[in-house]
Amino acid sequence: MAAVTKLAYMGFNVVNFEDWHTILFDILGLEQRADSPQGRTQIRYDEYHHRFTFIDSDQDSVAFVGWEVDSIDQFNEMYAHLADQGIGVELASDAEKQDRMVLELMKFKGPDNVPYEICFSPFHDNQPYTPSCPRFGGFNTGDLGLGHILYCHEDPKEAVEFYRNALGMKISDYIHWDEAKATFMHCNPRHHSIAVCNPCFGTGAGELNHFMLQADDIDDVGRAYDRVEQLNVPLILTLGKHTNDKMTSFYMITPAGFAIEYGYGGEEIHDYDNWDIELYNAPKIWGHNLVE
Structure with a gap:
């Protein structure tokens, strides 16, 4: 049976990203990407290019939740599987794939219109994850x-x-x-x-x-x-x-x-x-x- 294999990433609409600094950096020690695109702040905490995206907005809400599969065959099987079940799945644009930093991406709505996505092959950064405070350790991912x-x-x-x-x-x-x-x-x-x-x-x-x-x-x-x-x-x-x-x-x-x-x-x-x-x-x- 077609199945996702892991929770991959999340995106949030935020009114004021500065309000998040204490939790993200002082408490959790996550890493903010210096090369985040305008209007977005990308956050790392392992080898992935980023795990969280904070999007400048006029509201605080969940923008998307990304799941992952382990192969292109699984990705194609999941797309066909969701379509067969009558779920309104659609392939993402190149701009959306670039934003999530993944090779392939599909989007659909879950129960109560939760904005879900499924990706294949998230990009791994060629630089190691660097905590915002040196004494922080790693995460179990x-x-x-x-x-x-x-x-x-x-x-x-x-x-x-x-x-x-x-x-x-x-x-x-x-x-x-x-x-x-x-x-x-x-x-x-x-x-x-x-x-x-x-x-x-x-x-x-x-x-x-x-x-x-x-x-x-x-x-x-x-x-x-x-x-x-x-x-x-x-x-x-x-x-x-x-x-x-x-x-x-x-x-x-x-x-x-x-x-x-x-x-x-x-x-x-x-x-x-x-x-x-x-x-x-x-x-x-x-x-x-x-x-x-």
């Missing part, structure tokens, strides 16, 4: 992709079937707590590349709740948590550990209203045939206290 995202959808069951049937996702597990019912899905060994939830906790249908970046070193997460306190960066959840993927992380509120989860130690699924899909009744083992 590679075959695991960018990290993960959580979207809320009006009809979560229908959305889960879209991600399974259209993108080839596999269910990892579920968490039901308070008003939230979340399904976690993977497309590579990372425990989940996407989670789907009902609208809750202030996140509406078709809105991004958060995206996650995973550090290579738990000490990077601890030092970042110290800097959050020193720089008065607003949190939505304090440092804690999840029940399902065992990630130790905290959640920062961005200027756009959604959160960034920064963590370490997420569980991986290497043998799905022997993986137990479980239902958890709480998202945390410890910590992750809601900040009022």
